[in-house]
Amino acid sequence: xxxxxxxxxxxxxxxxxxxxxxxxxxxxxxxxxxxxxxxxxxxxxxxxxxxxxxxxxxxxxxxxxxxxxxxxxxxxxxxxxxxxxxxxxxxxxxxxxxxxxxxxxxxxxxxxxxxxxxxxxxxxxxxxxxxxxxxxxxxxxxxxxxxxxxxxxxxxxxxxxxxxxxxxxxxxxxxxxxxxxxxxxxxxxxxxxxxxxxxxxxxxxxxxxxxxxxxxxxxxxxxxxxxxxxxxxxxxxxxxxxxxxxxxxxxxxxxxxxxxxxxxxxxxxxxxxxxxxxxxxxxxxxxxxxxxxxxxxxx
Amino acid sequence: xxxxxxxxxxxxxxxxxxxxxxxxxxxxxxxxxxxxxxxxxxxxxxxxxxxxxxxxxxxxxxxxxxxxxxxxxxxxxxxxxxxxxxxxxxxxxxxxxxxxxxxxxxxxxxxxxxxxxxxxxxxxxxxxxxxxxxxxxxxxxxxxxxxxxxxxxxxxxxxxxxxxxxxxxxxxxxxxxxxxxxxxxxxxxxxxxxxxxxxxxxxxxxxxxxxxxxxxxxxxxxxxxxxxxxxxxxxxxxxxxxxxxxxxxxxxxxxxxxxxxxxxxxxxxxxxxxxxxxxxxxxxxxxxxxxxxxxxxxxxxxxxx
Numbered sequence: 001x002x003x004x005x006x007x008x009x010x011x012x013x014x015x016x017x018x019x020x021x022x023x024x025x026x027x028x029x030x031x032x033x034x035x036x037x038x039x040x041x042x043x044x045x046x047x048x049x050x051x052x053x054x055x056x057x058x059x060x061x062x063x064x065x066x067x068x069x070x071x072x073x074x075x076x077x078x079x080x081x082x083x084x085x086x087x088x089x090x091x092x093x094x095x096x097x098x099x100x101x102x103x104x105x106x107x108x109x110x111x112x113x114x115x116x117x118x119x120x121x122x123x124x125x126x127x128x129x130x131x132x133x134x135x136x137x138x139x140x141x142x143x144x145x146x147x148x149x150x151x152x153x154x155x156x157x158x159x160x161x162x163x164x165x166x167x168x169x170x171x172x173x174x175x176x177x178x179x180x181x182x183x184x185x186x187x188x189x190x191x192x193x194x195x196x197x198x199x200x201x202x203x204x205x206x207x208x209x210x211x212x213x214x215x216x217x218x219x220x221x222x223x224x225x226x227x228x229x230x231x232x233x234x235x236x237x238x239x240x241x242x243x244x245x246x247x248x249x250x251x252x253x254x255x256x257x258x259x260x261x262x263x264x265x266x267x268x269x270x271x272x273x274x275x276x277x278x279x280x281x282x283x284x285x286x287x288x289x290x291x292x293x294x295x296x297x298x299x
Numbered sequence: 300x301x302x303x304x305x306x307x308x309x310x311x312x313x314x315x316x317x318x319x320x321x322x323x324x325x326x327x328x329x330x331x332x333x334x335x336x337x338x339x340x341x342x343x344x345x346x347x348x349x350x351x352x353x354x355x356x357x358x359x360x361x362x363x364x365x366x367x368x369x370x371x372x373x374x375x376x377x378x379x380x381x382x383x384x385x386x387x388x389x390x391x392x393x394x395x396x397x398x399x400x401x402x403x404x405x406x407x408x409x410x411x412x413x414x415x416x417x418x419x420x421x422x423x424x425x426x427x428x429x430x431x432x433x434x435x436x437x438x439x440x441x442x443x444x445x446x447x448x449x450x451x452x453x454x455x456x457x458x459x460x461x462x463x464x465x466x467x468x469x470x471x472x473x474x475x476x477x478x479x480x481x482x483x484x485x486x487x488x489x490x491x492x493x494x495x496x497x498x499x500x501x502x503x504x505x506x507x508x509x510x511x512x513x514x515x516x517x518x519x520x521x522x523x524x525x526x527x528x529x530x531x532x533x534x535x536x537x538x539x540x541x542x543x544x545x546x547x548x549x550x551x552x553x554x555x556x557x558x559x560x561x562x563x564x565x566x567x568x569x570x571x572x573x574x575x576x577x578x579x580x581x582x583x584x585x586x587x588x589x590x591x592x593x594x595x596x597x598x599x600x601x602x603x604x
Binding site for chain 1: 318450561579
C-alpha cells in the first residue's frame, strides 16, 4: 500500500544531542548529588556576609567553647557552638567556604593554564617539543608536592596570594598529562588534517579544531584539580604554614581545634566533615561529567 | 631491553639532576637563607657573618654545583639546628619512615586488591558499589582529618592502640592505616578494571571450558595477568607515600623523615630541608625507573617506543 498522505505517518522525534546530554545528566545520580552539595556550599560562600549570624572574627571570651545546639547546653544563639576564643563556629565555617573555594578555583585556573598549554603543545607538535615537555612533567611528578609547597610557603610567608601561586605552579601535571594524550589522539584525525591541508594557521587549528574537542576532558581534570587544591590548602593550613590566623580556613580550624578534640570532638568533626563533603561533591561532579560526556569509555 | 634500560637510566639521571636544581633554586629564591639561619634577632652584621661562613655570598650556580658535588658523596652539610651532619640525622630517621611506608602499602594492598577482585567478579552488585563508595570517600577525606578520627576512636575512646610516638610495632598501626588508605582507591580501581578486562578474554573462556575450577581460573589465570599494571602502580604509590607521610608523621609524632622535614621547615633548617626534598624526589625517580623496567620486561611492546 502506498501512503498518500505522509502526514498520517507517526512522527519520529529524534532528541537533539543537547537533549540527550541533558537526559543523561539527570539520570546520573552521582553528578546530581555532587552538584546539589556544591551549589549549596557555593551559595553559602557567596552569601556568607548575609547568612552568617555573627562576625567570624569577633572574640567573646565570656562564651568560649560553647557546645553546639544538639548538646543539652547548646543554644540557638551559636548553632554550632563557639571556638576557644569565643568566636561563632557557624560564621567561621561559612566564611571558611569562601577561602577554600577561592584558593581551589584560583589555583586550578593557574595550573590549568600552564598544564593545558604544555599538554596541547606536546601533543600537537610531538617530536622534540613533546620530549622536552614530557621531561618537564616527569620532573614535576618527582617533586613531593606537600613538602615543596610547605617549604616554599614557609619561607615566603603564608598568605592567600602566595598559597594560590605556589599551588598553581605545582599541580599542573595532571592537566598536562591528560591534555597531551587527548591532543595526540586528535592530531591524526581527518578534520585536523583537512584544516592543515587548506592552509589554516597553527593557532587557528589549535583554537578552532583541537581545543573544543578536548574541552570535555579539560573540564573533568579542572573539576578534580579544584578538589586537589582545596585538600592541599587544608593540609598546609592544618600544619600551620598555609592560611594564617585569624582567617577562618577549614584546615586551620581543625588545627586550632586539635588540642580540644579529646574533650569536644565536634571542634574538628564539623570543619572536617564539611571539608570532606565539599571535596566529595566536586569529585562526584568530575566523575559524573566524565561518565556523561564519554559514556562508552568509562571503566 | 638493554638499550631500553640504558635510555631509561639516562632519563632518570637527567630528571634527578633537574629536580635537585629546581628544588635548590626554589628554596633559595623563596627567602634569604642567611636571614633564616641567623635567627630572628640577628643584626645585619651577624647576617653578613652567616652569609660568608656558609658560602651564601657566592653566585647561586656555584653554590648549587658545590652542594651537588658534595651531595653525590653523601655530604649534605651541617644542620644548624642539630649542629651535626644532615645525612647522619636523616639516616637514623629513614628506617622509621620506610617501615611506615611498607606497613601502609601492605595495608593498602590487603584492602584494595581483594576488594578490586570482588568488585570485578560481581560487577554492579552491592560489593561493587561498596568498593566504589569506599574509594570515593577515601579520595575526599583529608588525610590529617582521617588520622585525627583514628586517634579519637581507637586511641582515646576504645584505648586499643597508642597514638603518638614510634617505639613499638603497635605505634605503626594507626598511621599505616591513615597513610595506606589514600593509596587504596587507585589500586582498587586498577585491579577492578584489569580484572574485568582479563575476565572477558578468550583464554579465560577456554580455561573455563576446559572445566578448571573457578578459583583456579580466577587466581592462576586471571589475577596474574590483571595484577601486572597494579605492581608498577604500587611503586609509584610508594613514592607518593614517602612524600605524603609528612602529614601523617606529624599527627602521630612519628620520628621519621617526614616529621623531621616538617620540623626543619618550621625552624628554617635549610640544609636539612634541601636534603629531605632531594631524598624523597630521588626515591620517586628510582621507583619509577624500576617500575618502567618491570613494565617493559613484562610487556615487550613498551620497549620499542
